[in-house]
Amino acid sequence: MTEEIIIAGFGGQGVLSMGKILAYSGIMQDKEVSWMPSYGPEMRGGTANVTVIVSDERVCSPILNAFDTAVILNQQSLDKFEDKVKPGGYLIYDPNGITHKPTRKDIHIYSIEGAQLASDMGNSKVFNMIILGAFLKVRPIIDNKNVEEGLRHSLPERAHKLIPLNMQAVQVGMDNIKAEN
Amino acid sequence: MAEITLQDIIQPENLVYEKSKLLTEKPFHYCPGCGHGTVHRIIAEVLEELGVDDRTIGVSPVGCAVMAYDYFDVDFVEAAHGRAPACATGIKRVWPDKVVFSYQGDGDLAAIGTCETIHTCNRGENITMIFVNNGIYGMTGGQMAPTTLVGMKTATTPYGRMPQWPDGTPNNGFPLQITQLLAQLPGTRYVTRQAVFSAAAVRNCKKAIKKAFQNQIENKNGVNFVEIVSNCNSNWKMSAVDANKWLQDNMLPVYPLGDLKDNFELIKK
Amino acid sequence: MGELKLMKGNEALAEAAIRCGADAYFGYPITPQSEVIEYLSEQNPYERTGMVVLQSSSPGVCLKQEGLAYIAGAEVPCVFADVVRGGPGLGTIQPSQADYFQNTKGGGNGDYRNIVLAPASVQEMADFVPLGFELAFKYRMAVCILSDGAIGQMMEKVVLPEQKARLTEEEIKAKYPWALTGRKRGTQHRVITSLDLDSARMEEHNRHLQRKYDEVTKNEVRYEMIDCDDAEYVFVAYGSSARIAQKSVQLGRAAGLKVGLLRPITLWPYPTQAIRNLIDKGVKGFLSVELSCGQMIEDVLLACNGRAKAEHFGRVGGIIHTPEEVLEAMKKQIIGE
Numbered sequence: 133m134t135e136e137i138i139i140a141g142f143g144g145q146g147v148l149s150m151g152k153i154l155a156y157s158g159i160m161q162d163k164e165v166s167w168m169p170s171y172g173p174e175m176r177g178g179t180a181n182v183t184v185i186v187s188d189e190r191v192c193s194p195i196l197n198a199f200d201t202a203v204i205l206n207q208q209s210l211d212k213f214e215d216k217v218k219p220g221g222y223l224i225y226d227p228n229g230i231t232h233k234p235t236r237k238d239i240h241i242y243s244i245e246g247a248q249l250a251s252d253m254g255n256s257k258v259f260n261m262i263i264l265g266a267f268l269k270v271r272p273i274i275d276n277k278n279v280e281e282g283l284r285h286s287l288p289e290r291a292h293k294l295i296p297l298n299m300q301a302v303q304v305g306m307d308n309i310k311a312e313n
Numbered sequence: 314m315a316e317i318t319l320q321d322i323i324q325p326e327n328l329v330y331e332k333s334k335l336l337t338e339k340p341f342h343y344c345p346g347c348g349h350g351t352v353h354r355i356i357a358e359v360l361e362e363l364g365v366d367d368r369t370i371g372v373s374p375v376g377c378a379v380m381a382y383d384y385f386d387v388d389f390v391e392a393a394h395g396r397a398p399a400c401a402t403g404i405k406r407v408w409p410d411k412v413v414f415s416y417q418g419d420g421d422l423a424a425i426g427t428c429e430t431i432h433t434c435n436r437g438e439n440i441t442m443i444f445v446n447n448g449i450y451g452m453t454g455g456q457m458a459p460t461t462l463v464g465m466k467t468a469t470t471p472y473g474r475m476p477q478w479p480d481g482t483p484n485n486g487f488p489l490q491i492t493q494l495l496a497q498l499p500g501t502r503y504v505t506r507q508a509v510f511s512a513a514a515v516r517n518c519k520k521a522i523k524k525a526f527q528n529q530i531e532n533k534n535g536v537n538f539v540e541i542v543s544n545c546n547s548n549w550k551m552s553a554v555d556a557n558k559w560l561q562d563n564m565l566p567v568y569p570l571g572d573l574k575d576n577f578e579l580i581k582k
Numbered sequence: 583m584g585e586l587k588l589m590k591g592n593e594a595l596a597e598a599a600i601r602c603g604a605d606a607y608f609g610y611p612i613t614p615q616s617e618v619i620e621y622l623s624e625q626n627p628y629e630r631t632g633m634v635v636l637q638s639s640s641p642g643v644c645l646k647q648e649g650l651a652y653i654a655g656a657e658v659p660c661v662f663a664d665v666v667r668g669g670p671g672l673g674t675i676q677p678s679q680a681d682y683f684q685n686t687k688g689g690g691n692g693d694y695r696n697i698v699l700a701p702a703s704v705q706e707m708a709d710f711v712p713l714g715f716e717l718a719f720k721y722r723m724a725v726c727i728l729s730d731g732a733i734g735q736m737m738e739k740v741v742l743p744e745q746k747a748r749l750t751e752e753e754i755k756a757k758y759p760w761a762l763t764g765r766k767r768g769t770q771h772r773v774i775t776s777l778d779l780d781s782a783r784m785e786e787h788n789r790h791l792q793r794k795y796d797e798v799t800k801n802e803v804r805y806e807m808i809d810c811d812d813a814e815y816v817f818v819a820y821g822s823s824a825r826i827a828q829k830s831v832q833l834g835r836a837a838g839l840k841v842g843l844l845r846p847i848t849l850w851p852y853p854t855q856a857i858r859n860l861i862d863k864g865v866k867g868f869l870s871v872e873l874s875c876g877q878m879i880e881d882v883l884l885a886c887n888g889r890a891k892a893e894h895f896g897r898v899g900g901i902i903h904t905p906e907e908v909l910e911a912m913k914k915q916i917i918g919e
Binding site for chain 2: 767
């Protein structure tokens, strides 16, 4: 099993930390992983993306041109990465702020109202965990208990009390993802 | 009465002065009358008196004193040009119990190494910095240094150092009073300017250098900085005696002697 | 087995430096390696091992070249890391491999060499620090860990080595009698210098250095071969480019091409003989894949010495080549349609 994933959105949406939690969860499930961010001089507000690879074998290139799954959180990222999903692959996006929807017919397209659901939960910071849950529903490559373990390793000790809330958000994502085609 | 021979005079009880044991047998390559030899001797005597020769590490510069390591019987590093204070910082941070000193001329400390000098002093490293200022590049044949006096002729200012052209546009700049500058930094503990042109000056200079090492041994922080205004009779193109006279008449008004800072307090004049 | 963690390459390098008992780190924050000094500052290694961390005024490996020449002449061991960004000058903060010449061919003055280790994973960022120190002290010379923005910034799982203590002064005196610790009374004082104005002695010193470098060349060449056993065409790539080319090998093999990868781990000494052995076994051509305009290709060409075709392919300016375009370049430039 090798799953090559791009997660892309605005800086500040928790793109990089979602990738990090996914990678850590992969380690907890005894997988090989890599996490490769795009980086730039801007600290906030610019576009941010991260390539995460979870595999049974040693990961070769951490930098890719084609992905099994794209997790898309803004329009610029959709414009940039829709074409880079492998035929038969998956595209998961949050419709919030999307003006031109994805159009490809040869891939599986799903939507998740992450921003809205996070707001309903009363905590905008769990947005990225909702998205992660949605992803794991479609691509069940990691067990929930290993996601919890991954959270424990990637969050600092003082934030461990927030793990139940985060796992709840993962569940909300899993319950609310919709197939679009 | 038997005639007194030389052998009769060379007796331990007649000894009034001897060379420091911390100076090697290697003859100095310095020009006769140059201040370096005297400053070396003072440092060796001070280290011997303080009994720290077995935990001292010196850092020599690039310039006339590049081979200072041949003359001192203590461990020595020869640093890249201008980098002696950075090198000394590294040694002292890794070996806080060692006695570490840098030894530099004005081209090394106040030109190519200004950055290292200022930052070492600003960090307040617990080291002793010895700065021999003769207002000229000696080893390379007498070119202008940042400390060269206005009007002074050197190989690169053959008509005399002219800070600005007559129309006011910049030219050679002004003599850099780096010691005054360093005294302003909160990281310097002891800053003093000394000379070695006379026996009295040598005595004062030795007191200052001893204090600069004692401070390092007794404390945990603060640069102890000793400038020695010296001559370069070869490149000044004077006899050794004339050079010392010229130094007093011309160098000292620009670089006046005395303590500038003690125990982190500026000394008001 | 040591501790398993998910870390950035830069963090792994910093943690490994603490764990292998390094004395001191002198650095300057520059993208893409700022995490090294940030991590060290946060970890407070002074309390863990007594390791000193100091921000120096050396904004870049360019400025360190002066010191590296002195280190070579004075035969002082040290390990330095270059997480390469694009140049020349300020260039870009994105990854690059354009400092190959600078680190493998010199950069400072004089006839000298540095051992250059090229990590291709976060694990190797950690592993090459203790290896670097081992080689640096064995041969009394500088060892460069030549990485790039991609390896420095990416996260992978890494098994960290056990914490070792810094050497004590007594251990240093016993193991490294040349180290300055203060002259013991009644013994000869020691000097660390690169200067000797006596030409005969200086010539002998240079010969001595060259004999040492020959010894390093004989003993320390390291490389990895992937799918080279039956390969007709071989990618030569190090660091992040090797990771990408490994994927190109997979894509090529899937398309029925007999392609392999030679990954130099030491860039100096270079695995020249490994390339010659591949030619003996029937490899017809090599593609040197680098994030540069063609630097390592010169060493590949020297190794080939006209016996096999070799060309360069690489993106620059912070653009990273994709596995697909690397394979395409192999087909077009080396295999021929």
